[in-house]
Amino acid sequence: MLEIIKYPRLILRTKVKKVKNILNAEVQKFIGELIKTMVAADGLGLAANQVDKNLRMLAINHKDGPKVFINPVIYWKSWKKNEAEEGCLSFPGVYGLVWRSKKIRLFYRDGQNRLRHLAADELLARVLQHETDHLNGVLFIDKATKYTRGENQVKDWQNQATNENI
Ligand SMILES: [Zn+2]
Numbered sequence: 124m125l126e127i128i129k130y131p132r133l134i135l136r137t138k139v140k141k142v143k144n145i146l147n148a149e150v151q152k153f154i155g156e157l158i159k160t161m162v163a164a165d166g167l168g169l170a171a172n173q174v175d176k177n178l179r180m181l182a183i184n185h186k187d188g189p190k191v192f193i194n195p196v197i198y199w200k201s202w203k204k205n206e207a208e209e210g211c212l213s214f215p216g217v218y219g220l221v222w223r224s225k226k227i228r229l230f231y232r233d234g235q236n237r238l239r240h241l242a243a244d245e246l247l248a249r250v251l252q253h254e255t256d257h258l259n260g261v262l263f264i265d266k267a268t269k270y271t272r273g274e275n276q277v278k279d280w281q282n283q284a285t286n287e288n289i
Pocket of ligand 1: 212
């Protein structure tokens with residue numbers, strides 16, 4: 124199992140790099156580990172930089188089973204949005220309300236290096252937006268309009284990060 128990186132570690136603020144050789148044995152091994160770690164943590168999704176890996180890859184706990192999205196590009200988002208509560212494995216105990224587009228369309232590569240297209244809505248669209256944000260170093264606390272749980276915890280982490288920089 125891989126260790127899940129918690130905020131405020133810097134890798135969570137890193138825009139991660141495109142996966143070049145998806146069929147490479149190490150990359151293939153990592154795909155399996157990312158999925159296993161997400162399932163064991165009971166997460167809806169997990170991005171590679173949340174396990175300290177600088178790759179544009181994320182796993183989703185899809186209703187048809189766990190699924191990997193490599194080099195995902197969301198090229199369309201609906202104008203219509205809805206607000207819902209989100210949490211994140213890198214922020215234990217923290218939950219907040221976030222506005223997301225209701226529908227999205229994206230391209231990505233699967234674990235066999237095939238180019239895929241997906242139109243997603245509802246929870247899947249939300250999770251994919253949350254996870255692709257991770258790959259750009261963007262976190263749900265940047266977008267939360269209100270914390271529903273754990274706001275003080277976020278403040279403590281931010282103070283801790285500031286003290287380390289001094
Ligand atoms: Zn997250």
